Amino acid sequence: MSGGVSRTGMKIxxxxxxxxxxxxxxxxxxxxxIFLSLYRSAMxxxxxxxxxxxxxxxxxxxxxxxxDMNQAMSMVEWSMSESDSQQASLMGAFLIFRxxxxxxxxxxxxxxLVDCWxxxxxxxxxxYMNLSFNKELAExxxxxxxxxxxxxxxxxxxxxxxxxxxxxxxxENNERWVSLDLSFSSISAYINNVxxxxxxxxxxxxxSGNIVYHPQQQLIYAGLKSEDTVTLMRKADGTYVEDTxxxxxxxxxxxxxxxxxxxxxxxxxxxxxAEMIRLSLIMGVFLLLTAILTSWLLSRLLSRPLRGLADAxxxxxxxxxxxxxxSVGGTREVQELSGSFRHMVxxxxxxxTTVREEEINLRKTELKALQAQINPxxxxxxxxxxxxxxxxxxxxxxxxxxxxxxxxFRISISRGHELIPIELEIQHAESYLQIQKYRYKxxxxxxxxxDPQCVGYYCNKITLQPIIENAINHGLRLMVDEGLIVVRVxxxxxxxxxxxxxxxxxxxxxxxxxxxxxxxDSGTGIGIRNVNDRLxxxxxxxxxxTIESEVDVGTTVEIRMPMVKExxxxxx
Amino acid sequence: xxxxxxxxxxxxxxxxxxxxxxxxxxxxxxxxFIAKSTNTEFWLxxxxxxxxxxxxxxxxxxITGPEIEEDYETQNEMVRxxxxxxxxxxxxxxxxFENNAAAIDEAAxxxxxxxxxxxxxxxxxxxTYIGTDNFAAGQMSVHAALERxxxxxxxxxxxxxxxxxxxxxxxxxxVDVIENDPRTELVRVINTLAEAGEAxxxxxxxxxxxxxxxxxxAFNEPTSVGAAKAVEELGLxxxxxxxxxxxxxxxxxxxxxxxxxxxxxxNPYAMGYLGVESAYKILSGQGGSLExxxxxxxxxxxxxxxxxxxxxxxxxxxxGFQTMxxxxxxxx
Numbered sequence: 001m002s003g004g005v006s007r008t009g010m011k012i013x014x015x016x017x018x019x020x021x022x023x024x025x026x027x028x029x030x031x032x033x034i035f036l037s038l039y040r041s042a043m044x045x046x047x048x049x050x051x052x053x054x055x056x057x058x059x060x061x062x063x064x065x066x067x068d069m070n071q072a073m074s075m076v077e078w079s080m081s082e083s084d085s086q087q088a089s090l091m092g093a094f095l096i097f098r099x100x101x102x103x104x105x106x107x108x109x110x111x112x113l114v115d116c117w118x119x120x121x122x123x124x125x126x127x128y129m130n131l132s133f134n135k136e137l138a139e140x141x142x143x144x145x146x147x148x149x150x151x152x153x154x155x156x157x158x159x160x161x162x163x164x165x166x167x168x169x170x171x172e173n174n175e176r177w178v179s180l181d182l183s184f185s186s187i188s189a190y191i192n193n194v195x196x197x198x199x200x201x202x203x204x205x206x207x208s209g210n211i212v213y214h215p216q217q218q219l220i221y222a223g224l225k226s227e228d229t230v231t232l233m234r235k236a237d238g239t240y241v242e243d244t245x246x247x248x249x250x251x252x253x254x255x256x257x258x259x260x261x262x263x264x265x266x267x268x269x270x271x272x273x274a275e276m277i278r279l280s281l282i283m284g285v286f287l288l289l290t291a292i293l294t295s296w297l298l299s300r301l302l303s304r305p306l307r308g309l310a311d312a313x314x315x316x317x318x319x320x321x322x323x324x325x326x327s328v329g330g331t332r333e334v335q336e337l338s339g340s341f342r343h344m345v346x347x348x349x350x351x352x353t354t355v356r357e358e359e360i361n362l363r364k365t366e367l368k369a370l371q372a373q374i375n376p377x378x379x380x381x382x383x384x385x386x387x388x389x390x391x392x393x394x395x396x397x398x399x400x401x402x403x404x405x406x407x408x409f410r411i412s413i414s415r416g417h418e419l420i421p422i423e424l425e426i427q428h429a430e431s432y433l434q435i436q437k438y439r440y441k442x443x444x445x446x447x448x449x450x451d452p453q454c455v456g457y458y459c460n461k462i463t464l465q466p467i468i469e470n471a472i473n474h475g476l477r478l479m480v481d482e483g484l485i486v487v488r489v490x491x492x493x494x495x496x497x498x499x500x501x502x503x504x505x506x507x508x509x510x511x512x513x514x515x516x517x518x519x520x521d522s523g524t525g526i527g528i529r530n531v532n533d534r535l536x537x538x539x540x541x542x543x544x545x546t547i548e549s550e551v552d553v554g555t556t557v558e559i560r561m562p563m564v565k566e567x568x569x570x571x572x
Numbered sequence: 573x574x575x576x577x578x579x580x581x582x583x584x585x586x587x588x589x590x591x592x593x594x595x596x597x598x599x600x601x602x603x604x605f606i607a608k609s610t611n612t613e614f615w616l617x618x619x620x621x622x623x624x625x626x627x628x629x630x631x632x633x634x635i636t637g638p639e640i641e642e643d644y645e646t647q648n649e650m651v652r653x654x655x656x657x658x659x660x661x662x663x664x665x666x667x668x669f670e671n672n673a674a675a676i677d678e679a680a681x682x683x684x685x686x687x688x689x690x691x692x693x694x695x696x697x698x699x700t701y702i703g704t705d706n707f708a709a710g711q712m713s714v715h716a717a718l719e720r721x722x723x724x725x726x727x728x729x730x731x732x733x734x735x736x737x738x739x740x741x742x743x744x745x746x747v748d749v750i751e752n753d754p755r756t757e758l759v760r761v762i763n764t765l766a767e768a769g770e771a772x773x774x775x776x777x778x779x780x781x782x783x784x785x786x787x788x789x790a791f792n793e794p795t796s797v798g799a800a801k802a803v804e805e806l807g808l809x810x811x812x813x814x815x816x817x818x819x820x821x822x823x824x825x826x827x828x829x830x831x832x833x834x835x836x837x838x839n840p841y842a843m844g845y846l847g848v849e850s851a852y853k854i855l856s857g858q859g860g861s862l863e864x865x866x867x868x869x870x871x872x873x874x875x876x877x878x879x880x881x882x883x884x885x886x887x888x889x890x891x892g893f894q895t896m897x898x899x900x901x902x903x904x
Contacts, residue, residue: 124828128828128875128878128879129878129879131879150879150881150884151879151884151887151888153879156825157821157822157825158821159821159824159887159888161888199628216624218617218620218621218624218841218889219621219624219841219845221841221885221886222621222839222841222842222845222885223839223842223869224841224842224845224846
């Protein structure tokens with residue numbers, strides 16, 4: 001995460017969102033698939049149950065109807081055994097009671113129509129074809145039979161669809177058979193109303209697969225619809241799910257009839273399943289969106305403080321000195337991290353300060369050690385000069401020399417302070433020049449031009465002496481004529497300038513360079529380089545010392561330092 | 573992890589709540605059925621078929637028709653009324669091939685889909701025609717007489733309105749056979765009203781005027797009933813071979829007594845059913861699969877096969893009581 005290094009890893013948000021979405025999507029898909037398959041089988045089961053229930057209900061009703069018919073038949077049989085007059089009134093009452101009975105007819109053993117009772121109708125004299133009695137069938141079945149639905153054909157202008165129930169009777173007359181023609185209305189009305197789902201329906205078929213009644217009978221007759229009764233006929237009672245249709249079969253008690261319920265998978269199952277798929281998809285999308293949102297929020301919760309921490313680290317990296325720690329909020333882990341970082345930052349900054357201070361202290365100690373050193377040659381030469389003066393009896397000069405030497409040392413020591421008032425520094429320089437002037441037997445003269453405004457400010461001690469020493473050694477000592485050293489102190493803007501000018505032999509650029517780099521080797525033991533270094537350490541890079549020199553013309557050394565009052569900017 | 577659990581629970585909750593949602597809504601289609609007439613058994617059977625299809629396809633069906641089969645103006649008015657009432661499709665049987673065309677075109681221009689049944693109309697808007705192949709039915713009527721008789725046939729035709737497309741087609745079919753068969757001779761064609769009483773009177777006139785006629789062909793239900801009555805009244809059941817159209821109790825009675833000798837039975841139930849079904853298919857965008865012409869079956873019934881299972885089914889509407897109920901409902 002360091003600045004400048006290209007970021008190849010993925011963002012935490014991307015990873016988190018992708019992972020959560022992927023996991024949610026997979027789980028969701030599995031759930032939806034499992035749920036849908038369960039739902040579908042549940043729907044099919046429900047549809048099967050519905051079909052079975054509807055069919056068993058219909059079959060019960062039809063069975064009741066059959067029982068009814070049987071009862072009606074036994075009533076007819078009973079009334080047949082009565083006398084003719086009784087019979088007529090009984091039949092009349094019976095027909096009024098049972099409007100669904102279209103006609104009651106009786107037949108001889110040869111199948112001749114004997115009697116016909118019908119509510120307000122009389123049969124044709126010349127019946128073209130009577131579908132209400134089938135002699136072969138009647139003879140075949142001992143107990144009688146129930147016919148397939150047919151049209152009533154014994155009346156004029158009246159052709160209702162009926163089912164005929166034929167039974168043998170025993171009377172004194174020659175009547176052998178009685179037939180009951182029942183209109184199908186009550187059963188058909190009932191079956192018409194049965195619906196399994198919206199489009200499902202029930203129909204009745206007999207044991208040989210003929211449709212007895214179908215709510216869409218007319219459609220079947222018109223050839224617009226067909227039922228696969230041949231296949232259905234072979235099946236046992238129960239419910240069967242086919243590709244598009246669910247068949248439920250149930251036998252009607254006491255008859256060969258069977259009720260078939262037809263319902264549509266499309267309508268009862270597929271429609272619901274489709275609806276459920278639609279819902280599931282909507283739900284899935286909704287959930288995915290929620291997952292994306294949640295994971296995004298979560299990752300933001302995680303990554304934002306991390307990002308903040310990373311940014312803080314980056315800015316710490318680029319600028320460790322001026323970095324101020326601001327705590328980063330977030331989860332506890334991030335807070336802990338942030339705390340550790342704070343700890344680290346503080347520690348590093350502390351270390352950095354310590355290192356810098358130690359470096360400066362080391363330098364200062366070094367410098368102080370140097371300042372404390374007095375070049376033994378200088379001391380020896382000076383003392384030798386004083387001794388010589390005493391021998392010569394120049395006691396006044398000797399006293400002056402001793403005073404100058406004493407002042408030089410006192411200022412040099414100056415109770416260990418690094419910064420001293422400029423006034424003292426000037427005195428120090430002057431003492432040094434006095435001593436040197438005696439020693440060099442007035443080979444040169446010197447002059448101080450000090451701006452009185454400046455004397456109150458402070459400067460590093462032993463700043464001027466090394467420069468003056470350099471002027472004497474490299475400029476004046478080799479001169480034949482009398483030399484001159486001018487020391488000027490003045491203000492320039494907010495800075496104070498010390499300028500030491502001599503009119504000596506001057507230095508070549510190589511010599512200037514050598515002087516600027518030379519270590520402590522002469523005089524008070526502090527070289528020009530040291531002066532420069534000290535200025536820079538104490539006041540900064542913009543301050544320091546510059547040398548301008550021209551061979552045979554002279555040298556000017558300029559020192560620039562800020563205006564410093566006692567105490568400020570001083571001892572660091 | 574928490575997230576996942578949450579998602580899972582939410583999924584299950586929603587899934588469970590989804591069970592309670594009821595099935596989607598299927599739009600009810602508005603279809604108008606405009607017949608030639610509302611009185612004959614032929615049309616009652618067609619209406620029954622139409623009603624069956626309507627309940628099967630969730631169609632809101634409105635059935636109307638003029639009282640007499642010649643009233644094309646009333647029919648045009650009914651077309652306009654149906655469009656006004658918001659019918660999306662009209663199942664139409666035209667009284668008049670030409671004079672109904674404008675009204676139908678007008679309705680079609682308003683986006684109403686047109687399905688013709690039984691008798692078509694002269695309009696490009698008709699998407700499909702469902703009905704008898706009338707030319708073939710006409711031919712069939714003459715063949716029925718030819719097959720069941722011997723000797724010369726002097727044929728009288730009792731047709732209804734001359735403007736009616738199907739009547740004319742049947743007549744052309746019949747004439748086509750008559751012209752090509754040496755045994756037959758067309759004596760006279762009369763156009764009468766499609767109403768039993770008028771038809772009877774006109775037929776009696778015809779038979780009196782042309783006593784040589786020994787074959788009568790009537791091209792729809794009322795004219796057949798009328799012709800049967802005329803033959804019976806004149807006591808010509810033996811002499812005149814009557815070929816009628818469609819099923820009516822009186823003509824079925826006539827078949828048994830001998831006044832009617834053969835019936836060309838159409839399939840009006842199928843026409844009604846398929847008409848409404850086609851309208852529904854067109855409205856629900858499945859119109860592409862429809863044939864331009866759908867021929868519903870036609871059957872010849874005579875005394876021999878009168879009560880076979882097939883003939884019973886063709887002749888007698890199953891739900892007599894339902895048709896009655898329907899009659900009173902649309903009692904105009």
